[in-house]
Amino acid sequence: MNIKLGTNAYGKNAVNLSKIIRHADHHEFRQVSVNVALEGDFDTAHTLGDNAKILPTDTQKNTVYVLAKEHFTNTIEEFGLHLANHFISNNPQVSKARIEILEHTWQRMAFDGAAHTHSFTGGSTEKRRTLITQTAAGAQVSSGLQDLLLLKTTDSGFENYIKDQYTVLKETSDRILATKCEATWEYTTTDLDFEATYHKIRTSLLHTFAHHKSLSVQQTLYAIGEQILLANDVVKEVSLIMPNKHHIPFNLEQFGMENKNEVFMATDEPFGYITGTVVRE
Numbered sequence: 586m587n588i589k590l591g592t593n594a595y596g597k598n599a600v601n602l603s604k605i606i607r608h609a610d611h612h613e614f615r616q617v618s619v620n621v622a623l624e625g626d627f628d629t630a631h632t633l634g635d636n637a638k639i640l641p642t643d644t645q646k647n648t649v650y651v652l653a654k655e656h657f658t659n660t661i662e663e664f665g666l667h668l669a670n671h672f673i674s675n676n677p678q679v680s681k682a683r684i685e686i687l688e689h690t691w692q693r694m695a696f697d698g699a700a701h702t703h704s705f706t707g708g709s710t711e712k713r714r715t716l717i718t719q720t721a722a723g724a725q726v727s728s729g730l731q732d733l734l735l736l737k738t739t740d741s742g743f744e745n746y747i748k749d750q751y752t753v754l755k756e757t758s759d760r761i762l763a764t765k766c767e768a769t770w771e772y773t774t775t776d777l778d779f780e781a782t783y784h785k786i787r788t789s790l791l792h793t794f795a796h797h798k799s800l801s802v803q804q805t806l807y808a809i810g811e812q813i814l815l816a817n818d819v820v821k822e823v824s825l826i827m828p829n830k831h832h833i834p835f836n837l838e839q840f841g842m843e844n845k846n847e848v849f850m851a852t853d854e855p856f857g858y859i860t861g862t863v864v865r866e
């Protein structure tokens with residue numbers, strides 16, 4: 586029987602790093618979590634225990650902190666590209682470097698419309714994310730966001746679906762639509778204004794969610810992906826995960842009252858799980 590090593594990778598996950606960027610009149614605070622994964626010629630490490638081609642994950646972790654001093658000054662995309670390039674350029678045994686960066690957002694406190702110089706609020710669930718993959722052929726960047734809570738109180742319905750012997754769900758032309766959105770988009774280039782493009786796409790996502798008259802989560806998902814592609818030539822495709830965070834009308838009739846679509850029971854589980862990728866033909 587012939588046995589060999591299949592796909593493999595190794596690296597350091599959750600390298601948690603925060604950085605103060607000191608500007609003349611205010612501080613910027615950045616907090617990221619970095620995952621490094623390397624693929625390459627590591628067969629003998631697995632089959633013989635020969636570590637001659639292994640750059641320790643501890644060294645990978647240190648590299649993230651050291652390079653952050655000079656090279657984490659801008660977007661997570663630029664920092665990720667620098668890290669990926671470092672591992673590829675300095676390690677001939679590495680054929681692919683994957684750098685994933687998750688950014689937790691902190692906002693400067695504002696008093697009477699003026700941002701405080703060095704105090705921040707955080708705790709939003711939303712995170713910005715990027716994945717850089719670099720091989721000898723070049724680098725590929727995909728970016729996105731996760732844990733973005735979205736909700737609208739009208740302009741959402743769900744009707745005309747299949748009804749079989751197990752269907753009890755009532756049709757509705759007016760329901761709450763709520764989701765915890767995860768979006769990932771693949772860029773066609775590594776040479777672009779990552780900051781401006783990110784904010785343009787995020788705004789487009791919010792705008793479409795807000796203005797779309799939704800016949801289903803599926804339709805809203807497609808509309809968001811379509812708008813992002815229509816407005817951004819630099820985006821190749823968009824993947825969205827939009828769980829349906831149900832708010833079910835509570836039956837007030839059992840207490841002699843009418844529920845005019847005002848009182849709901851928010852249920853965490855089970856939840857609908859709607860995913861899709863929107864691509865150019």
Ligand SMILES: O=c1[nH]c(=O)c2[nH]c(=O)[nH]c2[nH]1
Nearest residue numbers: 743754800801802803829857
């Ligand atoms: O937007 C929706 N899509 C579904 O597929 C679905 N299924 C369901 O029970 N409610 C909903 N809502």
